[in-house]
Amino acid sequence: MRTQSTGRTPTTARVLDELFAGARLVDLSRTLEEGMPTYPTHAKYFQNRWLSMGDVARMNQLVLGEHTGTHVDSPCHFPVEGPHAGVGVEELPLTALTGRCATVTPDPPPAPDEMVGPGPLLDWEAHHGPLLAGDVVLMNFQWGATRWGLHEAGFAHLREWPGIARETAELLRERDVRAVGTDCVSLDSGDGGRGELPAHFVLLTAGVLIIENLAHLDLLPPLCFFLAFPLRIAHGTGSPLRAVAVLDGARA
Template identity: 40%
Template sequence: MKNPVHTISELLTESFEIIDLSHTLVENIPAWPTHSRFGHTLYESYESGDIASHYQLVMSEHTGTHMDAPLHFIREGKAHYGVDKVNLQQVFGKAVVIDATDVPPNGTLSYQKINEWEEKNGTLLGGEIVLIRYGWDKRWDIRPRGNEFLKDWPGLGKDAAEYLVSKEVKAVGCDTLAIDSYVASDNPAHYELLGNEVLIIENLNNLQKLPKYSLFFAFPLKIGSGSGSPVRAVAFVPRIEV
């Protein structure tokens, strides 16, 4: 009898392509203005006579492709918990990609737009991870070229966030700096999603490489009482569309 773990491994390797949805962490990548910037400092090196090489990392919990934990915006109550308490089932599972590349800078993705997507592609069933593709990742770059990524991005409208909560999705991801638009000073999507324990994944990359449906993973670091964590987001895409 075949080892079931071996069988699963063969199935994943032969039947699926892995798509990397994460940005590479290097110095001078885009960062929220009030957050610490990513630093990568050499501490030991072969050239200095050390037997090994290693670097010190300095970064915010919200560096690069990352997850927001509920306590990032929720001050108290049932949803006030950190990334170390996140149920990992919420960031693993069936993902759907909603194309929102027609949403203009500073605009919002509305409930109506999501409803139109459902009419064409099928109703959200609950338990999905919704990935919103604005195409904003093409602006990602190191400073100063990456400064265009840091302004005027579109976001998720309040009515759309409320609808996704009602559909019981597990998480919502985007390829912008934040789930709310650049001009949304009251952060309605953050409060609506995190307040209802729907996780947020920001700064995704390569969503244009995904079909409408895929198998998605984005596991966080287990940071005690962390408000968020960098993630390595990946999707498994069938090699033959069914």
């Protein structure tokens, strides 16, 4: 039976509206534009003006890979085993990339090709409390902030970037986090984690999602709220994201 609207805003909608009205939103996504850096073996991005005879509307055709720009890796991106094997991006729940967010900034910044150990995570926990199950953990390697660019200027982003070591991936898996992000083109280092790709195999096997090519991580406090939504791509190994951090509006 249909009920007549009373004109009253539902409680959940009202609370969320008030929370967002008093919050500051930080866009963590890269702009999709031609010449942007992509992983060397991945598809490039093209935006073609689309002209249709007799149609006055303006439109473009986009040609891109699933792992273009700021994006998420779904478990089926790698040949993993176990209960998460074969899970495509369209199967992810809407809450897969929403939750409390911990931003970890190693000091000093990692060296080129460095596989960052668990130290920065343990230091973060010593100062801010333990990571919780369901957290989104963002590794701010301070890489993309100075190396992202278009065309040849973006090549620096694609050379010898740092990643996480196997021990770090295993610690994140033990903490039962829901996703791990980086401002680099991959969560594994530029040499593929000595060719073993430990971050991808350890995390995706456990159903922990990977987010890559994030921006503006330097604007985030140690704790905030994160939300992002992938496109609903059938059998998708990943998807571009519009990733957003929700901060206290009073924060400078």
